Every structure is written in structure tokens, then in C-alpha cells.
Amino acid sequence: MKTEYRIIIVGAGIVGCSIAYHLAKFGESDVLVLEKNYISSGSTGRCAGGIRQQWSSPHNVLLAMRSVKLFERMREETGFDIEYRQGGYLVLSYDEQEAAQFEENVKMQKNLGLNVELLTPNQVKQRFEYVNVEKVLLATFCPTDGHANPHLANFAYAFAARKLGVTILTHTEVLAIEPTGSKFKVHTSRGRFEAKIVVNAAGAYAGQVGSMVNVNLPLESYRHQILVTEPIRNFFDPMLISFSGNFYIRQTKHGHFIMGQGDKDERPGLNYNVTFKFEKDLAKKMCWLLPFLRTLRVVRHWSGHYNMSPDAQPIIGESPELANFYYAVGFSGHGFMLAPAVGEALAEKVLFGETKHVSIAELNVDRFERSTVRETNVV
Amino acid sequence: MVKTQLLVVGGGPAGLCGAIEASRRGVETLIVDEGVELGGQLVKQTHKFFGHEGFYASVRGFEIAKRLKDQLNEHVKIMLQTTVTGIYEDVVVLYDRQNDVPLEVQADYILLATGASERFIQFENNHLPGVYGAGAVQTLMNQFMVLPGRRFLMVGSGNIGLIVSYQLLQAGAEVAAIVEIADRIGGYDVHLRKIKRFGIPVLLRHTIKKALGQEKVSGAIVVQVDENFQPIEGTEKEFAVDAICIATGLVPSVELAAMANVKIEYVPELGGFVPYRDQNMRTNVENIFIAGDLAGIEEATTAMIEGRIAGLTIAQSITKANLSREIESLQRELIEFRSGPFSEKVRRGLAKFFPQRVVEYSREPQVDSGPVGKLRPIIECYENIPCNPCQTSCPTGAIVVGGNINSLPKIDYEKCTGCGICVSKCPGLAIFMVQENVEPGFDLVIVPYEMLPVPEEGERVIALDRDGKQVCEAQVIRIVRFPHKTNLVHLKVPAGYATRVRNFRVKKQENVFVCKCEEVTLEDIEKAIDLGFTDYEELRRYLRIGMGMCGGRTCRSLVLSILSRKLGKSPEELLKGHFRPPVMPTKFESILRGESNED
Ligand SMILES: Cc1cc2nc3c(=O)[nH]c(=O)nc-3n(C[C@H](O)[C@H](O)[C@H](O)COP(=O)(O)OP(=O)(O)OC[C@H]3O[C@@H](n4cnc5c(N)ncnc54)[C@H](O)[C@@H]3O)c2cc1C
Numbered sequence: 001m002k003t004e005y006r007i008i009i010v011g012a013g014i015v016g017c018s019i020a021y022h023l024a025k026f027g028e029s030d031v032l033v034l035e036k037n038y039i040s041s042g043s044t045g046r047c048a049g050g051i052r053q054q055w056s057s058p059h060n061v062l063l064a065m066r067s068v069k070l071f072e073r074m075r076e077e078t079g080f081d082i083e084y085r086q087g088g089y090l091v092l093s094y095d096e097q098e099a100a101q102f103e104e105n106v107k108m109q110k111n112l113g114l115n116v117e118l119l120t121p122n123q124v125k126q127r128f129e130y131v132n133v134e135k136v137l138l139a140t141f142c143p144t145d146g147h148a149n150p151h152l153a154n155f156a157y158a159f160a161a162r163k164l165g166v167t168i169l170t171h172t173e174v175l176a177i178e179p180t181g182s183k184f185k186v187h188t189s190r191g192r193f194e195a196k197i198v199v200n201a202a203g204a205y206a207g208q209v210g211s212m213v214n215v216n217l218p219l220e221s222y223r224h225q226i227l228v229t230e231p232i233r234n235f236f237d238p239m240l241i242s243f244s245g246n247f248y249i250r251q252t253k254h255g256h257f258i259m260g261q262g263d264k265d266e267r268p269g270l271n272y273n274v275t276f277k278f279e280k281d282l283a284k285k286m287c288w289l290l291p292f293l294r295t296l297r298v299v300r301h302w303s304g305h306y307n308m309s310p311d312a313q314p315i316i317g318e319s320p321e322l323a324n325f326y327y328a329v330g331f332s333g334h335g336f337m338l339a340p341a342v343g344e345a346l347a348e349k350v351l352f353g354e355t356k357h358v359s360i361a362e363l364n365v366d367r368f369e370r371s372t373v374r375e376t377n378v379v
Numbered sequence: 380m381v382k383t384q385l386l387v388v389g390g391g392p393a394g395l396c397g398a399i400e401a402s403r404r405g406v407e408t409l410i411v412d413e414g415v416e417l418g419g420q421l422v423k424q425t426h427k428f429f430g431h432e433g434f435y436a437s438v439r440g441f442e443i444a445k446r447l448k449d450q451l452n453e454h455v456k457i458m459l460q461t462t463v464t465g466i467y468e469d470v471v472v473l474y475d476r477q478n479d480v481p482l483e484v485q486a487d488y489i490l491l492a493t494g495a496s497e498r499f500i501q502f503e504n505n506h507l508p509g510v511y512g513a514g515a516v517q518t519l520m521n522q523f524m525v526l527p528g529r530r531f532l533m534v535g536s537g538n539i540g541l542i543v544s545y546q547l548l549q550a551g552a553e554v555a556a557i558v559e560i561a562d563r564i565g566g567y568d569v570h571l572r573k574i575k576r577f578g579i580p581v582l583l584r585h586t587i588k589k590a591l592g593q594e595k596v597s598g599a600i601v602v603q604v605d606e607n608f609q610p611i612e613g614t615e616k617e618f619a620v621d622a623i624c625i626a627t628g629l630v631p632s633v634e635l636a637a638m639a640n641v642k643i644e645y646v647p648e649l650g651g652f653v654p655y656r657d658q659n660m661r662t663n664v665e666n667i668f669i670a671g672d673l674a675g676i677e678e679a680t681t682a683m684i685e686g687r688i689a690g691l692t693i694a695q696s697i698t699k700a701n702l703s704r705e706i707e708s709l710q711r712e713l714i715e716f717r718s719g720p721f722s723e724k725v726r727r728g729l730a731k732f733f734p735q736r737v738v739e740y741s742r743e744p745q746v747d748s749g750p751v752g753k754l755r756p757i758i759e760c761y762e763n764i765p766c767n768p769c770q771t772s773c774p775t776g777a778i779v780v781g782g783n784i785n786s787l788p789k790i791d792y793e794k795c796t797g798c799g800i801c802v803s804k805c806p807g808l809a810i811f812m813v814q815e816n817v818e819p820g821f822d823l824v825i826v827p828y829e830m831l832p833v834p835e836e837g838e839r840v841i842a843l844d845r846d847g848k849q850v851c852e853a854q855v856i857r858i859v860r861f862p863h864k865t866n867l868v869h870l871k872v873p874a875g876y877a878t879r880v881r882n883f884r885v886k887k888q889e890n891v892f893v894c895k896c897e898e899v900t901l902e903d904i905e906k907a908i909d910l911g912f913t914d915y916e917e918l919r920r921y922l923r924i925g926m927g928m929c930g931g932r933t934c935r936s937l938v939l940s941i942l943s944r945k946l947g948k949s950p951e952e953l954l955k956g957h958f959r960p961p962v963m964p965t966k967f968e969s970i971l972r973g974e975s976n977e978d
Pocket residue numbers: 010011012013014015016034035036037038040041042043044045046047048049050051172173174175201202203204205206209224225226260303304305306307328329331332333334335336337338
């Protein structure tokens with residue numbers, strides 16, 4: 001078995017696989033992806049699959065806009081139908097301060113070239129009659145937002161990368177990483193590998209992987225629960241979300257409704273259990289918002305993790321302390337949608353020393369030494 | 380929020396026995412079962428159980444359930460038609476189907492006795508209506524009195540396949556054949572003989588290749604297999620049947636145990652993935668116990684003993700009373716029961732959890748066939764199975780199953796009075812009475828008979844031999860009827876035929892049928908594996924297997940077996956699936972109702 005590679009990526013979630021795919025696409029296939037479980041076993045396989053460009057931070061807007069371009073081409077590029085659907089994102093606000101902020105955000109988003117509009121509660125009702133707009137103050141809508149099947153998107157990148165010569169080893173856990181100056185020795189549950197460059201794309205475990213080489217990344221993982229209903233006729237186009245209302249919901253291609261909410265009492269840590277309280281709280285809220293849900297049955301309920309950074313924006317780049325150690329971590333609940341653009345940008349950075357499509361210069365860890373503005377559009 | 384000291388999930392024999400022992404010691408117990416009545420598999424069983432008389436062998440399944448229910452006391456609350464949908468981090472959630480509400484429970488101890496679900500197999504068109512699991516056939520036939528076909532092909536010759544075949548005959552259906560992929564019968568010889576007497580062919584080293592039909596089953600193609608269980612081209616046979624019954628085994632229903640963080644291990648000898656437990660039925664989670672088929676596919680007797688051990692151990696933990704004497708004596712019963720050759724596999728499986736012991740049993744068969752001319756029983760039971768009702772039912776002590784329940788029965792004709800009780804009690808229908816020269820030129824044969832219609836006295840019937848072949852004509856001269864029991868039909872046969880006649884045939888009645896279907900796919904799976912989805916979880920997510928309403932109960936083992944066959948890896952290497960609540964889909968409005976109930 002080959003044990004030396006130019007680049008080793010830790011984690012075969014969508015981020016790791018997107019980086020691997022883009023490296024190979026740009027001509028570098030001497031890449032090994034190490035995954036401790038199986039492809040899509042991490043947060044990617046547990047997420048809602050929402051793809052949204054309406055952010056409060058310009059970095060996130062730009063990365064998301066670039067990702068949308070790449071999602072649009074994904075079927076053609078990878079040969080996988082990832083069930084991508086651009087039905088728009090309808091964002092509801094129930095809070096005056098937030099509503100005011102939305103007006104600002106929309107200006108900024110439009111300036112960056114995004115097609116997005118403000119809607120009154122009445123306009124929402126006219127377009128989406130099934131939504132209860134009681135208490136809604138304001139809404140925004142971007143028609144090119146949408147969603148995709150996260151498993152399939154993860155597989156699409158993984159299989160396309162493999163086709164281009166990348167090796168992905170599943171059930172191989174990285175246990176320690178030893179920098180030796182010119183290269184890294186990567187110790188795994190299936191033996192030792194070596195590489196010039198290591199990329200940390202370990203999702204909820206990114207902090208741990210950083211500390212293997214004493215690179216301190218200010219990250220904390222928080223459990224997020226999510227559930228899915230039985231399928232019904234497909235009619236629900238947009239992904240519906242609210243930060244002040246604390247929920248998101250969408251209908252999948254097969255007709256299931258996927259939904260979730262955050263929990264401000266959740267403490268940091270890795271926890272894969274689920275609580276019945278979550279089902280009760282969500283049932284109450286969602287049946288009020290979308291009364292047709294009442295008779296639908298919940299078929300599965302699980303949890304995954306948001307890997308949070310202090311400003312809820314990803315941390316991407318090469319470590320200022322340790323050369324050739326890269327990371328794309330801290331996605332704070334929106335790594336699925338950012339993965340295409342981030343994978344592309346990081347691959348460009350590694351291979352060409354600079355990005356060609358979107359800048360990630362402001363997203364390295366050293367930004368926390370300066371002042372940063374927290375992303376607020378997060379459930 | 381309901382609080383209880385002990386929550387028993389599953390009211391089959393294992394759960395009931397756990398509840399009986401715990402409640403007897405004052406433990407407040409809540410039994411939850413999703414069925415319409417208590418008893419689990421027992422209520423579907425119309426046959427007399429083999430096993431230990433002390434544990435209701437020779438009593439019919441549904442009657443055992445009644446007797447167990449009668450032993451529950453005032454400390455027990457029962458919730459039926461209620462599914463435990465999840466063991467969450469915060470609470471256990473029950474979903475009451477009748478009132479359509481969820482209920483939250485906090486329990487100090489949990490006994491999981493959720494039994495098993497059926498293992499399916501792959502073949503072409505296995506999604507066609509008319510392909511049923513044996514459990515579904517039993518439920519329709521024995522609980523709802525609907526016969527889902529007229530003529531069946533049975534796949535699998537374990538005890539379930541044999542017993543369900545027999546029950547189908549009882550219900551008036553035909554069984555075209557039983558196919559078995561292995562080179563020997565999986566179930567007990569006595570059960571095999573019961574159906575062979577009706578002339579039903581058993582094809583060893585055969586499996587089903589394809590169900591025929593457009594909208595529903597109209598036939599089946601069966602094929603011979605080589606020593607690697609691969610079909611041999613050119614050996615296909617076609618059967619005209621309108622139903623196919625799959626009885627290829629059971630898999631423990633481990634979902635809830637897995638959710639509760641109980642360690643799940645792959646032990647094929649016990650049925651596949653099973654929860655870890657110790658000799659007291661305690662899992663690695665201090666307050667969670669398991670028993671019965673969930674702990675390993677076995678039988679009702681062992682399920683009951685395990686349930687009792689779990690109930691006693693829980694009572695001991697709660698009340699601090701010393702119950703070790705009772706527990707140890709039950710553990711000894713288990714050892715004796717599992718000492719026979721049929722438990723060899725189970726012992727091998729259990730040895731992965733703790734060391735196994737065996738006790739000796741006798742392999743010596745009966746040789747003496749008794750004094751010619753005397754009315755006397757002939758015992759045709761030649762296999763060491765854990766069974767003894769012949770011994771315990773004989774009023775004169777003429778039959779002895781020496782030393783250990785796995786020994787062979789022996790009869791002392793000196794002591795036998797010819798009363799015939801053993802014939803009606805033997806659950807294997809392995810005992811017959813004969814008397815030569817009852818009338819000049821005629822012998823008497825008394826056969827146990829459980830079919831309908833019961834012939835009239837005086838009626839002429841066709842006498843059959845052990846393989847169901849016609850041998851002569853016989854006359855019914857007397858019928859001794861037992862309420863809910865086996866009727867003893869006295870047949871007058873030509874002299875010399877007493878040693879051959881073991882059954883008879885009367886005209887059958889026709890029955891109405893209804894059908895329902897199960898759906899499984901295969902081609903997509905194989906394609907995906909070829910694409911490179913060689914990890915069970917990846918495959919599942921790619922094809923959305925197990926993401927439907929059933930939560931993957933049936934397809935899990937199917938997919939694992941396809942993968943395992945294609946990749947030559949054991950299912951263990953292929954990783955176990957995760958189990959996500961709720962076990963049963965629950966409506967939002969029901970969840971809401973639970974919430975408002977509590978306010
Ligand atoms: C409930 C929920 C809903 C979400 N909804 C959305 C949404 O709608 N839109 C969106 O964009 N995002 C959403 N997210 C966030 C999104 O899931 C993540 O940001 C994204 O999946 C991160 O991808 P990743 O590849 O970085 O991480 P992961 O998918 O977690 O992949 C990391 C991989 O690294 C592996 N790994 C870790 N440590 C090691 C090691 N030592 N050795 C080897 N392998 C290792 C892990 O096993 C894992 O497979 C949601 C998250 C959750 C939990």
C-alpha cells in the first residue's frame with residue numbers, strides 16, 4: 001500500500017471531499033483522504049442540506065454565491081444527481097431589531113450582486129399560502145437559494161475525486177500527527193502515512209485534530225438535533241427559516257419534511273443522543289407555523305454538531321504557526337453550503353498560493369486578534 | 380410523566396415472566412406492548428409447544444399467554460397497543476396508538492424483551508403481492524382468520540417453516556413444497572414428520588430463485604444450489620403456487636437496546652446483532668436488562684427462564700432481598716435445557732459473553748416395540764431435543780426421559796396401561812397407539828389428528844404412511860375428542876398395516892383468501908455496490924434504504940447479506956447500522972397532545 005502522498009486530508013465530510021476533488025481537478029491527485037468512519041458519517045450526513053446566500057457577513061455571502069454557481073454545475077461535473085433544487089429561501093423575522101438589520105443586509109447582499117427581496121407578511125401569505133404569517137414582521141426571499149441531498153453531494157465529490165485518482169480510506173482514524181520539518185508523519189488506526197501537506201477538515205473534531213500539532217483553533221462543537229417526517233406530495237418549494245423564530249424546514253425531493261431548531265441551553269461537547277423535549281418543542285412551533293404538518297408523522301430523529309467559531313464564520317487557511325498545515329473548519333452550521341467554494345478556494349491556495357474565485361484571506365485564525373463582526377443569520 | 384420502578388418493553392413470554400417475578404416481590408412494574416393482547420409470539424401459535432412441562436410445554440401457545448397473564452398481580456400496570464418509540468437521553472417515550480398520544484416514562488430499571496423480527500431473503504420479484512413472511516402468515520391466519528393463499532411454497536425448514544407449514548394445512552391450504560438451502564432440515568425431526576405424513580416434499584439444497592406473476596404471485600421457480608449455496612444452472616423447477624411464505628429465520632429487534640447505549644455485538648449463532656448481557660441478563664448499562672429472542676433467537680422456554688432471571692435480578696437490586704437461590708436454580712434449568720445438540724449453536728454464541736456448561740443426556744433410543752396384540756404406544760421420537768411432556772403426562776410413569784430433558788424418551792410396556800394420554804400430549808405428534816388383530820384380519824392404529832374437518836365415526840378414509848403416501852383404505856371406528864386438544868382417531872386398517880399407517884386423508888374444504896404485500900428491491904443495491912458503495916452505511920444513505928416507515932427492520936439484514944455475499948466480508952465487518960427514534964412513526968398532533976396532557 002502506498003504510504004506517501006503530497007497531501008493528506010483528515011475527514012471525508014463534504015469539506016474534505018470538496019477540497020480533494022478540487023485539488024484533483026486542478027491537476028493534483030497525489031492526495032489521500034483519511035476518514036475514521038465512512039463517507040458522510042459526520043455532520044454532513046446529519047445536516048439539513050440548506051443552501052443559502054442571505055448572510056449578514058459579506059464573506060459568507062460571497063462564499064455562498066460562489067458555491068451556488070458550483071452546485072449548479074455539480075451534476076454535470078461529477079455525474080451525480082444530488083437532488084439540488086433552487087426553490088428559494090424564505091427568511092421570516094419576528095423581531096424588530098432583526099427586521100431592521102434585514103433591511104441593511106439586503107442592501108449589502110444586493111450590492112454584492114445577489115437577487116434578493118424584502119417581503120411584507122401579506123406578500124408572504126400571497127405567495128406561500130400554507131404559511132401562518134401571524135407575528136411575522138418582515139421577510140426576505142432569495143429565489144436562487146435552495147437545498148440538496150447532503151449524502152449525495154458528499155458522495156458526488158468523493159466519487160468524482162476517486163475517479164481523478166484521489167485515494168479515500170474509510171474506517172481509518174487519524175490518531176496523531178507528527179511534524180518533522182519537511183513533512184508530516186500521520187499515525188492512523190491502519191498504520192503510518194506521510195505527506196508534505198496536511199489539511200484538517202475534521203468537522204466536529206477539528207479542534208482535536210488541530211491540537212495534535214499544537215495548532216490552537218478557537219472551536220467548540222455543539223449538538224444540534226433534527227428530524228424528518230413521512231413523505232407527502234411535493235409542493236413546498238422554499239426552505240423556510242427564521243433566526244428570531246429559531247427554526248428551519250424544507251421538503252426533500254422524495255416528499256419528506258426535514259426540520260430543526262437550535263437550543264441555547266446546549267453545552268459544548270460531542271453528544272449524539274436525542275431528547276424528546278426537542279420533538280415536543282418543535283412539534284408545537286412548526287404546527288403553529290405550518291398547520292398542515294399536524295397529521296404528518298415523524299419517522300426519524302437524530303443529531304449532529306455545529307463546529308462553532310467565535311464569530312460564526314469558518315476558519316480557513318494555512319496555520320501562521322505551522323507551515324503546510326491547512327484547515328477548513330468552524331463552519332458554525334453552514335459548512336454544507338459553503339463546501340464547494342471553500343474546497344475550490346483552499347485547493348487554489350494550496351496549489352497556486354492564491355485564490356482565483358473568492359478570497360479567503362480574511363478568514364484565517366489571526367482575524368480573532370483583530371476585531372471581527374459576528375455572523376447573526378444562524379439558527 | 381409516568382414514573383415506574385420497572386418498565387418492561389414487550390409482553391411476550393420473556394417480558395411477562397420478568398414482570399411476574401418482579402411484581403411478586405413488590406416491584407411497581409409497567410408492561411408496554413404494541414400488540415392488541417399480551418403474549419407476543421405466543422398468541423399467534425395454535426400448536427402445542429414443545430419444551431419443558433414445567434414451562435407449559437404441550438400447552439398451545441395462546442393458552443400459555445393466558446396462564447402467564449393470570450400470574451400478574453396488583454403491582455403491574457399494562458399498556459397495550461402502545462409502542463416504545465425511543466429511549467431518549469431525557470425520557471423513554473411510549474406512543475399510545477388508541478388514544479394517539481405519546482407518554483413520557485421515567486423508569487429505574489428497564490427490561491427489554493422486544494423479541495425478533497423476520498429475516499428476509501432476496502430473489503427476483505420478491506416484492507410481488509403474495510410473498511409473505513411467516514409471521515405475517517401466522518398473524519393473518521391464526522389471529523385474523525384470513526388465509527392469504529390457497530397453495531403455498533414454504534422457504535425455510537427451521538421449526539418456524541415446519542410449524543407454519545403444518546398450520547397452513549390445518550387452515551385448509553395446500554403446501555406445494557418446502558425448500559431448504561442447507562443440506563439438512565433446520566427444525567426438529569418430530570415437526571418434519573408431522574408434515575411429511577401429508578406428503579409434502581422437502582427439497583434440501585434448494586432455494587427460491589424467482590416469484591412468477593404480474594400483479595401477484597402465480598408461481599415460483601426453485602433451483603438447486605451447490606456447496607457454496609450458488610444456484611446450479613439447469614436445475615430450475617417451477618411450482619404453481621399463489622403464495623410464497625418466507626421462513627428463513629429471525630433477527631433480534633435491537634433498536635431500542637442500541638438507542639439506550641447497550642453494546643450491540645455480532646453473534647451469528649444468536650441471530651445476528653444482539654445486545655451484550657451477562658448471566659443475570661444485565662447489559663453493560665447498569666439498569667437495563669434484556670431477555671428472550673432479543674437476547675438470542677431461541678424458544679419460549681428459554682425466553683421464560685431468562686425473563687424470570689432478569690425479573691429476579693431486578694427485584695433483588697430494588698428490594699435488596701437476597702434472591703440468589705432462585706436465580707441460581709433458574710440458571711441451572713437453562714444449562715440443562717441448553718445441553719442438547721440443538722442448542723450447540725446457541726451455546727457457541729453465548730460463550731462469547733460468558734463460559735458455557737453442559738450436563739450429560741442419554742442418546743439411547745427405545746428398541747423394544749412392545750408385546751404384539753396389546754394396545755400400546757409406539758414412540759417415534761429419535762432426536763435429542765429439549766422436550767418431556769410424554770414423561771410428565773403419563774399417569775403410570777411408564778415413559779422416562781432419563782436424567783436430562785434432552786434425553787430420548789423410553790417406555791416401559793410393563794407399566795403402560797394403554798390409556799393414550801401421552802398420544803394427545805406429545806407436541807411433536809410423535810406417539811401412536813397400535814394393537815394388532817383387534818378384529819380378525821384387522822389391526823388398530825390410533826393417530827393424533829389436528830386437522831379439520833374431523834371425520835365421522837364409521838367414515839372411510841385413505842390411510843397414509845409416514846411420507847404421506849397412500850397405503851390402503853381405513854375406517855374410522857372411534858374418535859376421542861379433547862377440548863382444545865388433539866383428537867385421537869381410531870383407524871381400522873388391514874392386518875399388517877399397523878406399523879405403516881400414520882395418517883389419513885379426508886376431502887378438504889376450500890377457503891377464501893386476501894393478500895397484502897411487502898416490498899424489497901435488489902437490482903439497485905447490486906448496481907450501487909458495483910459503483911463503489913461498499914460500506915453498509917454509505918449504501919444505505921445512497922439508496923435511502925431503511926429510511927422509510929419501517930425504519931429498516933426488514934431491509935437491514937437483507938442489505939447486509941447482499942453486501943457480505945458480494946464482498947466476501949462478514950456482516951460484522953460491514954458495520955452495524957444506527958438506530959434512530961422513533962421506532963414507530965408518530966404524528967405531530969399526537970406529540971402535541973402529549974405535551975398538553977401534562978400542562
Ligand atoms: C442538524 C444540523 C443541520 C445542519 N444544517 C445545515 C444546512 O442546512 N446547511 C449547511 O450548509 N450546513 C448545515 N449544517 C452544518 C453542516 O453539517 C456542517 O457545517 C458540514 O457538514 C461540515 O462539513 P465537514 O466536512 O467539515 O464536517 P463533517 O461532515 O463532520 O466531516 C468531518 C469528517 O472528519 C472525520 N474525522 C474527524 N476526526 C477524524 C480523525 N481523527 N481521523 C479521521 N477522520 C476524522 C469525521 O468522521 C467526519 O466524517 C447542519 C449541521 C447540523 C448538525
